Structures are given as structure tokens and as C-alpha cells.
Amino acid sequence: MDAAIDIGDVDVVIVGTGISESILAAAIARTGRQVLHLEKGSTYGDSWTTIDLEELIRTSEIPNGLATENDTWESINSERIKLANRSLQSRIEVVANFGSVDDAIKASVDITPRPLFCNGTMVNLLVKSGGGDYVDFKALNASFLDFGDTPGGIQRVPQSRSEVFQSRLISAPEKRLLMRFVKICTDEDTTTDEQREKQMSSSNFDEYMEAMLLNEKLRTLISNALIFVEDPKSISVQHGRDLLQLYFSSLARYGTGNALLLTNYGGSELSQAFCRISAVNGSIYVLRRAVEEILLEDGAVSGILTTAGDRLNTRHVFASSMFDPGRLGEEDVVWRFVGVLQRAILDGHSRTLVIVPKGVGSRTSTVRVWQVDSSLGVCGDGYFVLYAECVDGSGTEEDIRSALARVLGESYSEKISRGIIFKQRMWTRKEHGSRPSNLEWIHDVPVEIDFTGAIEQAEALFRSNFPDEGWFPEPVNVVPEVSESSEPGDANASYDQRHDASPTEEEPVDDKEVLARSGSPQTT
Amino acid sequence: MHGIMYGTETSSEELSRLSSLSELGRRALECKVEADLSDEAEALVRKVVESNPDDYTLWNYRREWLLSLKGEAHDRLVKVWNDELRLTEKALLRHPKAYATWQHRVWLLAEAKDMEIDLATRTGLFEKELALCSKMLKMDARNFHAWAHWERVSKIAGKHEPARVVEYTEQQINADFSNYSAWHYRSVNLAEGIPIQDKTALDQLLDEEVDRLRQAFYTDPDSQSAWFYYRWLLNGAPYYSEGKTSALFNIKDEFLKNELKACQELIDLEPFSKWALLTKVYLLRRLGREAEAEDTIVKLTEIDPMRLGYYRNLASTSTRAV
Known part of the structure; x- marks a missing residue:
């Protein structure tokens, strides 16, 4: 030794x-x-x-x-x-404990779990370096966004063209506005002078979306579930367009129907x-x-x-x-939850991401919740590993708890077979x-x-x-x-x-x- | 598959493989000339068609060999037939659009009865065909051979199941609404596939179809398959049955006016959508509003000058259906 x-x-x-x-x-x-x-x-x-x-x-x-x-x-x-x-x-301080020791539950969990883009920096570095030979991935199956009370709770995020077509969340005219906006952002060649004008005159991405006639529902959808930005006012038009391009090039890359990947094992x-x-x-x-x-x-x-x-x-x-x-002590903290469930959240989907945005309830941070299944080789058949993280450093334990309540219901603690809420210390x-x-x-x-x-x-x-x-x-x-x-x-x-x-x-x-x-x- | 390029350069290994293949092909043809139906000749032909599934002469030759087995023991025939189906499957995976191979498969299924292969076995064979079609359509949802094969095989089996086809087309349209084959087979099977009890149910079906199309138009107004299907619906969804053509829906002017309004809403959002404008021309003419239709055609000539001749012809044939 x-x-x-x-x-x-x-x-x-x-x-x-x-x-x-x-x-x-x-x-x-x-x-x-x-x-x-x-x-x-x-x-x-x-x-x-x-x-x-x-x-x-x-x-x-x-x-x-x-x-x-x-x-x-x-x-x-x-x-x-x-x-x-x-x-x-x-790095870890556990603040809440769910369930009790159960030998039947075997799960390998990440301290810092993280989905990645199909066409993102990590996949591209793995390709460039040859590291891709040693690791493989599964795509997420579905993404959801919590719209709060209007238009009614947790809704499937239409991502690909076929999901937009089938979506009942957005109306036909909204589909046109969304698709046109995505096209303008991802394909420079089709941009008209008028659209370029709007791009130049908008001081941030949110203003730009508004200038392009996107209503609040669509703006919420794009910023929270497609470009993963809490506040679209905080980023430039170009940055927003780059993020949207990253999303759609990721969606197109492997034909998985989702832009995000999860690492096997x-x-x-x-x-x-x-x-x-x-x-x-x-x-x-x-x-x-x-x-x-x-x-x-x-x-x-x-x-x-x-x-x-x-x-x-x-x-x-x-x-x-x-x-x-x-x-000395901690510099930054990230609030997290990790746990094992015996029933999938949002029935019928095995690898699921749910975005619970800041605006919903009294949350101070957006919380990302996602579930992985046994196909990733991290838990037994019939079990699911659930992660939640506050994306903002100002998040709190309460944010995590309220997101769990949105996803699992008010009696969430009974549905968690084993799990913890913890504070992750970071030296950034x-x-x-x-x-x-x-x-x-x-x-x-x-x-x-x-x-x-x-x-x-x-x-x-x-x-x-x-x-x-x-x-x-x-x-x-x-x-x-x-x-x-x-x-x-x-x-x-x-x-x-x-x-x-x-x-x-x-x-x-x-x-x-x-x-x-x-x-x-x-x-x- | 659509939009996927074949490799442009041929490697040296590929060249040597091709030259040995053409040598094998030549020898196989010699066997055919000599009407050699021996096992050696059969093995040689098998090798060639597996690599080159487009060679219809050699598939014909295989059929001669297969027919020569008539009267042999049932077990042996079943084995030969299964092997042969597997061979065509292999060939199709290599080249999913080889006409000769699809044809050979249809022949095998049609001939099975004449070869006195029993009914139970034949029923089993047909079930496998549907699985194959699904597999091929999963690889390329627009492989028209696979769609047509399904229809042909159902006919041979005497098991025409339009409801199953309609349901399947819905899945395929949901996966990709630019799948022309899916819309087409939906139109072919819709009248028979959906059991219509009364007028209310018919109205509801029409509403559902139009709503689905609306989602497609607004998601991507440039996807033409949906517009074609829409045109067919606006014509009352005509279908051919028992020697005559009938219309599934009774399209009233009121309905057309509503559709024109919806079409105009899309044009307001997308003033340069040529499919929406073309549909507007059609709807206006159906409603006898020729002057407005002509204005719209002028607009089309402006935004789509590549098809100037088509639009001019359209303008000159005002009385004919668009």
C-alpha cells in the first residue's frame, strides 16, 4: 500500500x-x-x-x-x-437525510453531477484528445420546465422540430414565432436587414426576443430550457445567439433527440x-x-x-x-440533493431533466433536477438516481426542498428511498x-x-x-x-x-x- | 437516405473488392447461360446478389433454381424459403432501395402457396415481413419500398389492415412531418382505416386532420408534404373503392372560408411562404374569387421567379383546378 x-x-x-x-x-x-x-x-x-x-x-x-x-x-x-x-x-456538509440504510439500494452517485452538450466543449475535447475511446454516454430522454401556475405546472419542453410539431404547450402561431426565431439565431444567412436591425438595437438578449415578437411564455421557455440562462437580460444578444446555436448544433449532432448527454457509470x-x-x-x-x-x-x-x-x-x-x-473556510457553496427513488418522476421517462426556475414560488435560485436510470450503470434495475442543484450561489436549502416538492409532490420525503441534501463547498x-x-x-x-x-x-x-x-x-x-x-x-x-x-x-x-x-x- | 452523400473516393481495397465481384458476377452469368442448377452454382449466385442486390438477372436465375425444388420435402422447402428470405434481408440492409431484391421477396411470399408450403408456416412468414418493414423504416422513415412492401404483402396475405396503417402513419408523421410517404399512405388508407359511424365523427376527424396540418404549417411552412395532404383534404379526401371514386368529406364553402382565413393568418406572419400563397390561390378559386387569386399569383411570381412559367400557366388556366 x-x-x-x-x-x-x-x-x-x-x-x-x-x-x-x-x-x-x-x-x-x-x-x-x-x-x-x-x-x-x-x-x-x-x-x-x-x-x-x-x-x-x-x-x-x-x-x-x-x-x-x-x-x-x-x-x-x-x-x-x-x-x-x-x-x-x-467539501461536503450534509444538512438533511432521507430514508435509512437499506442494503437493497446500491447507487453510485456523483458529487458534482453534470450533463453535457452533444456539441459542447467536453465532447469536442474528448474527440480532439482521443479520450472519447474511454467513456460513453446516454442522451437525456426528455426535458421539462416548471411554468408555475400558468400555463399549468411542469410541461414538456419541445426541443426538436418534431416535438415542436406535437407540442400542446405552445399554439400554432407561437410555434411559428419560436421556429423563426431559432432559425434566425442559428442561420446567419437567412437573417433579413430588418432582423439585423433589431439585433443591433437590442441591448440584451431578452430585449431582442421581445423585439422578435416572442411572448413571455416563449421567452421563459428559451431562456430556462434551451440556453439555460436564469436572466436573459444579463446576457448580450450575441451571447444568447451563441448559446442557442450550441443547443441546436448539439441536438443535431448524434440524432438522439436531445441536446444533452449523461456520462455512463x-x-x-x-x-x-x-x-x-x-x-x-x-x-x-x-x-x-x-x-x-x-x-x-x-x-x-x-x-x-x-x-x-x-x-x-x-x-x-x-x-x-x-x-x-x-x-480558510468556504468561498462559495452549491446546494445539492442526491437520492435514490424507486419510481420515475414524470412517468414514462427514464432520463429526465426538470428546470424549476427562480421566478416560480419564492425561490432565490433556479434549481435543475434530473433523474438517471439503471441504463447508465449507476443503480439497479427499477431504481433511479435523482439529482438537484441550485444553479446560483445565492440558492438555499429551501430552494432545493421546494423544487423537490414541485417534482415529487409535497410529500417528497416519503418518496425518497435514500438521499441527502448537502452543501458543497467550492474554492473558486x-x-x-x-x-x-x-x-x-x-x-x-x-x-x-x-x-x-x-x-x-x-x-x-x-x-x-x-x-x-x-x-x-x-x-x-x-x-x-x-x-x-x-x-x-x-x-x-x-x-x-x-x-x-x-x-x-x-x-x-x-x-x-x-x-x-x-x-x-x-x-x- | 436523403441528404447523405456516398463517399466520393474509392479506396484501393474497395477497388479490388469490386473487381473480384465483377469477376464473380461474370462467372455467375455463365452458369445461368448453361442453366446450371447445381449447389455450386447456387452458392456462387448467392455470393454475388448479396453484394450486388440490384442484379435482377441473377435474382431471376435464383427463381429458376427455387422453382426446380418443387416437390421436395416440406421441411427442406421451409428451410430453403427461410434462408432465401434471410438472404434478401441481408441484401436489403446493404442496399435498402434495391428494386430487384424487394421484388424477389414479394415473389417468395406469393410463390410459397404454390410450392405447397403449409398455411401455418406462411402466416409466420408474413408476420416477419411487418417486422422487416418496421426495421427498414426505422433506418429510413421515407424508404418508399418498405411502405409499398407492406401494402403488397398485406394483399398477398389477404390481410388488409388499413387501421393499422393509419395508426402507423400517425407515429411516423409525429416523428417527422416531412415524411411524404407517411402522409401518402395515410391518405390511401384513411377512408377505410377509420371506422366512421356518423356525420359528427366525420366532422371531428376532419377537424383533427386540419389541426394536425396546422401544427405542421406553423412549425415549418416550407415542408411541402403536409401542404399536399391538405390539398387532398380540401378536395374532400377522395378515395378509390369498388371501381369508383368517392369523397370522404363533404366540403362546404363555410369550411373553405374558415380555411382561407387561417391561411391568411399564416401569410401575415410569413408573407413569403410560397406554399401558403399557393394554397390561398386554390382556396380563393374554390370560392370563385378569381380577381384576388390573380393578385396572389402575381405575388408568387415575384417571390419565386424560378417557377415563373408554372405561375403563368396557373394564371392562364383560371377555370381549371390548381
Whole structure:
């Protein structure tokens, strides 16, 4: 278990296997640099990990390791930076518990669950990097929007042309206005001068929609369920058009009838996909090992000391900002619910998204609720995993509860077989005092659909630290495989041997095995 | 399938595959000339038609071979017939629009009785046909062969089920209302497919059909299939039965006036929708408002100059139906 890392000096040490960290590890490994990638926990993903629900509930009962001001002062001197002793439980505070321990309920749940666009930044990066070979997806089946009391509660969101055609939610004239607006926004060529004029004279996207004769119902529909923006007044016309284009290009990409995808086996598969690229390019992976101290020499990072006593020289350290001793308590919180149901919400749909917007009731934040089924391999047949998240940092526990009540009914707590409402702590602040130039903190990213923030952060760090290198250049001598033939619903070719290659929460692979696997680098 | 390009370049492997295929095809034709009905010849022909399902000469040759088996044991015939159906299925998956292959399948089903294959087996075969049609339509909802095959097979089986077809067309239209085949087979089967008890039920059916069309027009006014079906409805939904043509609905002027009003509402939203304007011309003429119809035709010539000749002809044939 505590085998020494006996590899001499490394170019780069990365601490934590969150999405940004893992993407960065893959990008750096592709440049031929020797990377050592450490993960304190026993599964990949850090705050993006996928974990057994009971284990999550147990984990959250352990003291959270939040730093105090004393620690900070003690932690930094000219020779070393002692990292904060935090782990997954530092991120989670459970505030409500539903159901009781039941051995029949087995579910792997994401701490930070996240749907992604078929044509979004993550899918495109997976295609570009080759990471798509290691992960696959299922499309959502249906999206719903809570309109409050008018025009009557939770309604199916018509997305594709055929759903608009069949929709009883919007009248025939509204269909025309909606379709025309979408066409104008997604196809520049058909825009008339008059329409361009309206675009120029509108100061925000909401004004633009109004100028294009969209009534309140249609504006609510577009902003909440198509572009996922709480307040369309807060974004520019161009931004709104870009988001709508992203939505419809995603809808068209795989013919799944939905713009959003969910990751099979849970979100930590995404971290693992990039770690795998990194490993096949020669990186060393060690789980259950953290960095105790970052060693300094003349004000720059010279090496690390791990919790197991390994001492290595390195030129760069990239670490999750969770370990930054300069960070005290929480900076941001996201309110979440995760639980298991034995009956699908909104009967007849297995993978469903429900948007409960801010305006409905007294909510301070829009809440996204979504349900995944056993087809994702995260729970048994007949069970469903339900997630809810406040999309806005100003959300509250009450927001989550009222959204659950909208979706499951007032007696929601009886319908949840097992679940928790929890507060997820985030360290998103970018500026926080001085640090050696070759130490970079990798920050948490705010709630969004898809992974744009996480990917942009990794790319920016990569480009500023390795300005002469390319960001996932096309590998030489490898013919890219196009998997156009994949079945609708499976956006990517399936990857059957995932258990052979990537350790998961069900089958933790011990450190030796991980080391052995990465011992024979194959360069592309 | 529609809008999907075949690859433009032929790889060297593909070229060598093609040249060996044409060599096999040549040898298969030689066998046919020699009227060779041996197992070796059959295997050779099988290989060729599987790769090139359009070769009707070789399918004819297979039919000669199949007919030569007449009088053999029932079990053997059933096996041969099943194998043959599987062969055509394989060929169709390779080339879903091969006329010769669809034709061969129809022949197999029609001939099964003459070959003295028993009724139970034949009934089983027909059930599989519907599954095949569904499968082919799932791959391409507008594969007219699959639609036509369903009709033909139902006829051979003596199991004409218009209600089932009407229901199926509704599903297909919901999935994609630009599916001309679905609208067409809906029109062909509607009169028989929907049991009409009284005038109220008929009125209700007409309302439902028109409402569905309205959703299509407003969702995408440029999708012409729905407009064609609409024209057929406005004509009273004529159908052919027992040697004469009858109309399902009795279309009154009041109804036409309402439809004209609805059409105008769409034109107000979409002044350049040529299908809406063309329909307006038709409705105006049905109501005897020729002068307004002519104005509308002038507008059409302006917005759609590519079809100037068509509109001029339309203007000159004012008395004829549009």
C-alpha cells in the first residue's frame, strides 16, 4: 500500500484528479514530460468523483479539515508550503437525510453531477484528445420546465422540430414565432436587414426576443430550457445567439433527440478518461497519496514531500486549490440533493431533466433536477438516481426542498428511498496572494451545464506554463477513427473493458497495480 | 437516405473488392447461360446478389433454381424459403432501395402457396415481413419500398389492415412531418382505416386532420408534404373503392372560408411562404374569387421567379383546378 514512488525527478507533479487537473495531466503528458499525478482519495475525480451513496453519507460525517487562521500563518515559510489537510469530506456538509440504510439500494452517485452538450466543449475535447475511446454516454430522454401556475405546472419542453410539431404547450402561431426565431439565431444567412436591425438595437438578449415578437411564455421557455440562462437580460444578444446555436448544433449532432448527454457509470469516468490518456503517455498514477509539503528553493518550487514520505524533485506543481493553506473556510457553496427513488418522476421517462426556475414560488435560485436510470450503470434495475442543484450561489436549502416538492409532490420525503441534501463547498476565488511562479493552484469552477470553465482553466494553465507546446495536437501516425455508425443514444463507441483499465469505486486497484500499468508508456 | 452523400473516393481495397465481384458476377452469368442448377452454382449466385442486390438477372436465375425444388420435402422447402428470405434481408440492409431484391421477396411470399408450403408456416412468414418493414423504416422513415412492401404483402396475405396503417402513419408523421410517404399512405388508407359511424365523427376527424396540418404549417411552412395532404383534404379526401371514386368529406364553402382565413393568418406572419400563397390561390378559386387569386399569383411570381412559367400557366388556366 505505501510503496515508495521510486522514479527519481519528475517534470511536473499534479495534485488531485478533478476534471481540470486530469485534462492538464493529459495535455502535459502528451508533450513528453514526466508527470506524477497524485490523488488523496481512493477514487478518481476529487470533487467530480462518483461514489457509493452510503459511503458519501458516511464520509460527510468525518470532521471536515477546514483550515483556521492559525494554520495559515504556520503553513508557509521560505523553505516549504505545508498543504492544507483536506479531502473530499471538507467539501461536503450534509444538512438533511432521507430514508435509512437499506442494503437493497446500491447507487453510485456523483458529487458534482453534470450533463453535457452533444456539441459542447467536453465532447469536442474528448474527440480532439482521443479520450472519447474511454467513456460513453446516454442522451437525456426528455426535458421539462416548471411554468408555475400558468400555463399549468411542469410541461414538456419541445426541443426538436418534431416535438415542436406535437407540442400542446405552445399554439400554432407561437410555434411559428419560436421556429423563426431559432432559425434566425442559428442561420446567419437567412437573417433579413430588418432582423439585423433589431439585433443591433437590442441591448440584451431578452430585449431582442421581445423585439422578435416572442411572448413571455416563449421567452421563459428559451431562456430556462434551451440556453439555460436564469436572466436573459444579463446576457448580450450575441451571447444568447451563441448559446442557442450550441443547443441546436448539439441536438443535431448524434440524432438522439436531445441536446444533452449523461456520462455512463457516472461523471468520474471523465476524469479517468483524461488520466488514462496521461497514463498511456507515461505518467505515473498513485491513489491514496497526498502531498504533505511543497519544497521551495530561492522562492521557487524545487520538489515535494508526500504523505508517505516520498521526496521528489520537480519543476512544476499544479495542485487543487482545496489544498491551498491560504484558503480558510468556504468561498462559495452549491446546494445539492442526491437520492435514490424507486419510481420515475414524470412517468414514462427514464432520463429526465426538470428546470424549476427562480421566478416560480419564492425561490432565490433556479434549481435543475434530473433523474438517471439503471441504463447508465449507476443503480439497479427499477431504481433511479435523482439529482438537484441550485444553479446560483445565492440558492438555499429551501430552494432545493421546494423544487423537490414541485417534482415529487409535497410529500417528497416519503418518496425518497435514500438521499441527502448537502452543501458543497467550492474554492473558486482566483486571486489570493503571492505564490512561487512554478506553483499553480487549480480552482473549482462554478455550476454550469457542460465543462467549459474547467476546460478553459486547464488550457489557460497549460498555455501559460508551456507556451511552446500545442494543446492536444493531432497525434502523428494515428488515423483518427470516426464512429458515425454508433447507435442513437450512445454518442460514442462503447468501451467494454473499462474495469480492466481504469480503477473505479467498486474495484479499487491498489497502488502497485496502478504503478505497473503506467510503467510501460506508449507514445503516440 | 436523403441528404447523405456516398463517399466520393474509392479506396484501393474497395477497388479490388469490386473487381473480384465483377469477376464473380461474370462467372455467375455463365452458369445461368448453361442453366446450371447445381449447389455450386447456387452458392456462387448467392455470393454475388448479396453484394450486388440490384442484379435482377441473377435474382431471376435464383427463381429458376427455387422453382426446380418443387416437390421436395416440406421441411427442406421451409428451410430453403427461410434462408432465401434471410438472404434478401441481408441484401436489403446493404442496399435498402434495391428494386430487384424487394421484388424477389414479394415473389417468395406469393410463390410459397404454390410450392405447397403449409398455411401455418406462411402466416409466420408474413408476420416477419411487418417486422422487416418496421426495421427498414426505422433506418429510413421515407424508404418508399418498405411502405409499398407492406401494402403488397398485406394483399398477398389477404390481410388488409388499413387501421393499422393509419395508426402507423400517425407515429411516423409525429416523428417527422416531412415524411411524404407517411402522409401518402395515410391518405390511401384513411377512408377505410377509420371506422366512421356518423356525420359528427366525420366532422371531428376532419377537424383533427386540419389541426394536425396546422401544427405542421406553423412549425415549418416550407415542408411541402403536409401542404399536399391538405390539398387532398380540401378536395374532400377522395378515395378509390369498388371501381369508383368517392369523397370522404363533404366540403362546404363555410369550411373553405374558415380555411382561407387561417391561411391568411399564416401569410401575415410569413408573407413569403410560397406554399401558403399557393394554397390561398386554390382556396380563393374554390370560392370563385378569381380577381384576388390573380393578385396572389402575381405575388408568387415575384417571390419565386424560378417557377415563373408554372405561375403563368396557373394564371392562364383560371377555370381549371390548381
